[in-house]
Amino acid sequence: MPFGEIVCGSPGSGKSTYCYGKHQLFNAIQRPISIVNLDPANDSIPYPCAIDISDLITLKDVMDEYSLGPNGGMLYCMEYLEANYDWLEEKLKDLGKDAYVLFDLPGQVELSTNHDSLKNIIAKFSKSGFRLAAVHLCDAHYITDATKYVSVLLLSLRAMLHLELPHINVLSKVDLLKQYGDLDFNLDFYTEVQDLSYLENSLSSSLPSKFTALNMAMISLVEDFSLVGFETLAVEDKNSMLNLTRAIDRATGYVFVPPPNSKMPPEIVNPTDAAPDLRPNAYSLFSTAAGPARGPLADVRDVQERWIDERETYDAFEKKQWRQEGETVRDELARAGKPQ
Numbered sequence: 021m022p023f024g025e026i027v028c029g030s031p032g033s034g035k036s037t038y039c040y041g042k043h044q045l046f047n048a049i050q051r052p053i054s055i056v057n058l059d060p061a062n063d064s065i066p067y068p069c070a071i072d073i074s075d076l077i078t079l080k081d082v083m084d085e086y087s088l089g090p091n092g093g094m095l096y097c098m099e100y101l102e103a104n105y106d107w108l109e110e111k112l113k114d115l116g117k118d119a120y121v122l123f124d125l126p127g128q129v130e131l132s133t134n135h136d137s138l139k140n141i142i143a144k145f146s147k148s149g150f151r152l153a154a155v156h157l158c159d160a161h162y163i164t165d166a167t168k169y170v171s172v173l174l175l176s177l178r179a180m181l182h183l184e185l186p187h188i189n190v191l192s193k194v195d196l197l198k199q200y201g202d203l204d205f206n207l208d209f210y211t212e213v214q215d216l217s218y219l220e221n222s223l224s225s226s227l228p229s230k231f232t233a234l235n236m237a238m239i240s241l242v243e244d245f246s247l248v249g250f251e252t253l254a255v256e257d258k259n260s261m262l263n264l265t266r267a268i269d270r271a272t273g274y275v276f277v278p279p280p281n282s283k284m285p286p287e288i289v290n291p292t293d294a295a296p297d298l299r300p301n302a303y304s305l306f307s308t309a310a311g312p313a314r315g316p317l318a319d320v321r322d323v324q325e326r327w328i329d330e331r332e333t334y335d336a337f338e339k340k341q342w343r344q345e346g347e348t349v350r351d352e353l354a355r356a357g358k359p360q
């Protein structure tokens with residue numbers, strides 16, 4: 021059964037970079053992955069592309085031929101893809117029944133909030149057997165301002181209701197948060213979306229009172245649905261990528277069984293050295309996969325410590341580790357008489 025992720029989110033939220041990062045991570049752990057570029061304006065694709073919508077249609081051709089602007093042209097491209105779904109279906113079949121496919125979408129938010137083509141295409145994926153999750157990236161910069169955070173909450177809720185898939189919202193680029201100054205609350209306040217009434221002070225200090233009331237009304241709408249929450253992502257950080265991968269696997273029900281004799285990074289499976297409660301139970305792989313997340317940066321308070329409170333200390337520590345690893349490799353090469 022093929023599995024996959026619909027990677028969506030606003031322009032520049034980090035979708036293509038995330039796909040590339042995931043490609044590198046999955047190759048390292050020998051887990052299957054194929055990436056489908058569904059952005060017809062993506063002319064500098066960073067990752068190896070299994071299927072590219074540009075082979076079917078490009079935004080530039082549509083804009084030239086029909087005198088459309090970039091937004092109208094993008095919607096046309098998606099409608100064209102929906103009408104020519106056979107093209108995509110044939111190519112997806114070639115990826116095999118055990119494929120794990122990332123669909124890198126364009127940044128136009130209306131595609132995941134109110135336009136029907138993407139939703140119809142997703143329905144066709146599901147009909148052909150795909151188990152999918154929507155991975156909705158939001159730039160973490162938005163949590164630095166209460167009004168922007170409210171807009172992100174609404175956008176995320178709207179995408180969840182529209183796409184009707186198992187849904188993971190992600191605050192991307194958390195590694196940059198520290199440079200935007202102090203947050204009003206700890207990171208877990210923004211990721212857990214528990215008691216948003218605390219936002220009232222921040223909202224009333226930056227807006228006329230009538231807008232504060234409107235914002236508070238929207239907040240209570242988000243709270244009433246009680247659906248929105250966020251994972252975090254710093255794409256260059258392996259632990260961050262592994263934790264997000266785990267959250268997505270739990271949403272889709274994917275259980276990764278490594279190929280026999282494969283060499284795994286120590287953080288993932290270490291059957292001999294790990295404490296018993298950290299070892300996967302070969303007889304209940306699914307319960308292990310669906311169990312509580314453990315390991316580095318699994319808790320959002322650790323993410324806050326890593327990227328906000330103690331960022332310099334961690335950066336210095338990692339730099340030292342990399343230097344030591346480099347020296348070890350160099351020494352080993354020298355001992356083996358190989359060129360460095």
Ligand SMILES: Nc1nc2c(ncn2[C@@H]2O[C@H](COP(=O)(O)OP(=O)(O)OP(=O)(O)O)[C@@H](O)[C@H]2O)c(=O)[nH]1
Binds near residue numbers: 031035037128253
């Ligand atoms: N520091 C940092 N930068 C990131 C991260 N993820 C993405 N970026 C940067 O954010 C910028 C936008 O990333 P893209 O991957 O092109 O974003 P996108 O969502 O694909 O953009 P569109 O396709 O235009 O909608 C790039 O400069 C990336 O290097 C991250 O986790 N940390």
Ligand SMILES: [Mg+2]
Binds near residue numbers: 035036037059062124
């Ligand atoms: Mg992109």
